[in-house]
Amino acid sequence: MGLDAAMLPQVVSALETKPRLPVIWLHGLECTCCSESFIRSSHPIAQDIILNMISLDYDDTLQAAAGFQVEEIRQKLIKEHPGGYLLAVEGNAPTADGGVYCTVGGDTFLNVLTETAEHAKAIIAWGSCASNGCVQAARPNPTGAKPVHQLISGKPIINVPGCPPIAEVMTGVLTYILTFDALPELDRIGRPKMFYGQRIHDKCYRRAFFDAGQFVEAWDDEGARKGWCLYKMGCRGPTTYNSCSTFKWNNGVSFPIGSGHGCIGCSEANFWDNGPFYQRLSSVVVPGIEATPDKIGTVLGVATAIGVGAHLTATVAHRLSKKPLTDKDQPTADKSE
Amino acid sequence: MSTRVVVDPVTRIEGHLRIEAILDDNSHIGEAISSGTMWRGIEVILRDRDPRDAWAFCERICGVCTTVHALASVRCVENALGIRVPQNAEIIRNIMFLTQMVQDHVIHFYHLHALDWVDIVSALKADPDKTAALAQKVSPSFPLSSAGYFRDIATTLKKYVDSGQLGIFQNAYWGHPAYKLPPEANLMAVAHYLEALKWQKEIIKIHTIFGGKNPHPNYLVGGIAAAISMQSDNAINMERLNYIKGLIDGATQIVEQMYIPDLLAIASFYPEWTQVGAGLGNYLVYGDIPQNGISDVSKFRFPRGAILNKNLSEVLSVDPTDTSQVQEEIAHSWYEYSGGKTSLHPWEGETSPKYTGPKPPYKQLDENARYSWLKSPRWKGNAMEVGPLARMLVGYASGKTEFKDVVNDALGALKLPATALFSTLGRTAARGLETRLAVRWLLDEYNNLVANLKAGDSSTADTSKWDPSSWPAETKGYGFTEAPRGALCHWIHIKDAKIANYQIVVPSTWNASPKDGKGQRGAYESALIGTPMADPQRPLEILRTIHSFDPCLACASHVISPDGRKLSEVVIVP
Secondary structure, eight states: OOOOGGGHHHHHHHHHHSOOEEEEEEEOBSOSHHHHHHTTOBTTBHHHIIIIIEEEEEETTTOSOOTHHHHHHHHHHHHHSTTOEEEEEESBEEOGGGGTTBEETTEEHHHHHHHHHHTEEEEEEEHHHHHHOTGGGSTTOTTOEEOGGGTOOSSOEEEEOSSSOOHHHHHHHHHHHHHHSSOOOBOTTSOBHHHHSSBTGGGOTTHHHHHTTOBOOSTTSHHHHHTOBOGGGTOOGGGOBSSTTTTOBTTTTBOTGGGTOOOOOTTSTTGGGGOOTTSOEESSOOOOTTSOHHHHHHHHHHHHHHHHTTOOOHHHHHHHHHSOOOTTOOOEEOOOO | OOEEEEEOSOOSSBSOEEEEEEEOTTSBEEEEEEEEOBOOOHHHHHTTSOGGGHHHHHHTTOSSSTTHHHHHHHHHHHHHHTOOOOHHHHHHHHHHHHHHHHHHHHHIIIIIIGGGTOOHHHHTTOOHHHHHHHHHHHOTTOSOOOHHHHHHHHHHHHHHHHTTOOGGGTTSOTTOTTOOOOHHHHHHHHHHHHHHHHHHHHHTHHHHHHHSSSSSOOOBTTBOSSOBOTTOSSSBOHHHHHHHHHHHHHHHHIIIIIIHHHHHHHHHTOGGGGSSOOTTOOEEEOOBOOSSOTTOGGGOSBOOEEEOTTOTTOOBOOOTTOTTTEEEEOTTBSEEOGGGOOEEOGGGOBOEEOOOSOOSSOSOOOTTSOOBSSOEEEETTBOOBOSHHHHHHHHHHTTOHHHHHHHHHHHHHHTOOGGGGSSHHHHHHHHHHHHHHHHHHHHHHHHHHHHHHHTTOOOOBOOTTTSGGGSOSEEEEEEEEEETTEEEEEEEEEETTEEEEEEEEOHHHHHHOOOOTTOOOOHHHHHHTTOBOSOTTSOHHHHHHHHHTOOBHHHHTOOOOOTTOBOOOOOOOO
16 A cells, blocks of 8 residues: 555554544443343453443443442533444333433433433444333333334434344444444344344254254254254244344354254344244234233143144145245234144 | 432442432441332233243343343242253253352452452552562462563553543542552452453353353243253254363363452452441341252252341241241332231232332432332341352351351451451452352262263253143242342242232342331441441442442342232242
8 A cells, every 4th residue: 555664653553542432331221131242242352342442431330430420421421522422222211200210320311311312423222122122111011111213313223132132243233333434234123234134044053954844842852852943842033133043142152042942032123022932933913812811821722732742734834934934024923723 | 517428320230229328427327228220010021921931031130140030930930830840950050050150250259349449540550570479479370470461461551541541440439548459469450350351251151052142041941941962963962061061160260260369369458348348247048059959958059048146156947938037118119008008028019119209300319208119128027138148158157068168268368257257348258259169069060960961861851841731720839049149039820821920029129128117227228337438529438338249220120010000919839
């Protein structure tokens, strides 16, 4: 690039002295699994991100200061760097009863979020809580918990769903922004296409068993020991968009299906209310699961009894496998048998 | 006029906690209130769902102590349905439990608690050669102890500070007179903060192997989902076992050669903190790590029991199935009970949230009114502390040799009497000593698994009660564990194959609870009383004592049902 060797020290120095992007990481109603996942990242490791890549100026989980000193930092950033910091949100905001179900520094989390979002450069909604509501927003959502995109408008929001998201997906999103100084390409519901573009099922190493009609029929059966397909045990891989079957978890050690349990679909909106988890999926939508509480028990018993027997023929599976699933397919409990 | 110190948010914890302390004329804490400032309502959300799914919902109560609620939940459902899991499943659950405990305690020490004792700015003044000498003296076998290693760390730190962007370390209490470590000890601790951050993602891979991911690995009612087959490359096999063994060896080194030596070295500079933060002196332990099924309490590695008034000569018997032992009060909580009742058993679960606190944004809470989303659980009317100190004391007082040895070793090294344990520093030390036991037991349990496999048993799940048609129309059960933060119990009522009622009493609710109707403070509040504060504007002393409990507020404050609906009565089936 025609760079004079004598100039090299200045270039290196410029790179090293370039200010790191300030990040405010807020915690609302959540369980901190996203933060825990983040520090599991193997490439890059959390140390490199915190010390060399970003300036993590506010994060109540790791912050040395507490109380008003920590709130001071947030206020200062908002005032001195409007539009210059990235807002990462873990958890969501309760909206019922004036937001009293989550307060920080004496104010509602809803106010803290709104105030901080207003001057953010962009927002990363970490995990299913911030992206689509997750467990506290499951029926009957007693606190009126709402994900970020339902509360904040006029700002770019990147949804990174999962309970939690895979560590390297989290750090991948962050480093993409730093490297390209741009947001990653997002799909129609705000997820980065690079990590949520395909279904787990489409890339699953057990897919060949699905196609061959070889299924785990009961826990710890011969099929389980041979690592056959978990579709009949309720696996949500066919309707879940995530990178679990490619990146796997904790630096590629395994992923839920690889360790013998079906995917529960934790990166999909409303996954908690699309159960029970051990009822197998069907592409056939059968209404009724919410009909009456009495019916649920009966139906559940019947469906599961069939599920654990050997009655499910490969026909159903083949019917499913030949019908390509589309974005519109939703996981529904199969009570058609 | 008395000074009121407000710390909100309390950082380096899980969840949302507010502490208010009122200082007397000598700048000692005379009154303290602990307020949980969030709730999520998980128990209500569980209602009407498939009991076999409950573990996944419960697990999401907390992602820091991930697994513990899942474990309590599957035990709870299994107790209700009369399932005894296969021995491999019991051992693997023990391995996952111990992995969690070791990882969580190390993270707590270095990433959530160390900065209360370690001054990062002082570390800039350290001489790397002297730091290496100190490290080699403190832990002669630990390989990362050369002058070059510490010079690298010092350079990294200097570059970071020179950048002017101090990130999570800005605006903190550096230079506070309560910091006592010399620069070299501070630099060593900074180095190990970073080492622990790298290591925590390794040990946890044991969860990934058995549960597919971490945080939030998968559990299963009836056993574990991962099958075992020595003849398959697609199950738990020799390669996976070897992987686990390597991770356990790595953990042993980190605990024995880094964590424990650091803990003792740092503790030796803070003897005054053995005189502060004792708190209640009452301790409660449900016990865990079964060796002969969860119903054989006598074979637990962590023995069950309670201690009152620091009396180590008597371990009182605890029975989670005795409906008279645990009660929850709401005198200072944002709830109301019908008919003017003041105290209820958890399974009566009558909970009407009624926020009567100040309208946000507010400046202070009223210690004489209701001030928390947490209830006040009490054991036989007593406020109790739960957690590592409780477990070590009950083990010690029960005469268990393993417990006595690690406790006496540490007390001997620090030249302290046993009474030093009743303190902020004692609580922090107990967590480390417990980690020593946990990492040994981790290897023991691994060896048990291998022995059981060699004996020809490869079963991992009991599916005889998987099908809900095999269940009674109505049944009840309970499941407990010793989470890293203390005693945890779940109760379930199953009706027509659905959850009719689910109740949880968690460790941080015990510890962070507000005052009860008799005015008895919770464990945090009690431990803060009498603490001297050097500079009320910089509440380092409050953080030390609160962090010594390792607060987990997402756990503590989920235990609610909204709308004043009365939860149906659960009778515990032993």
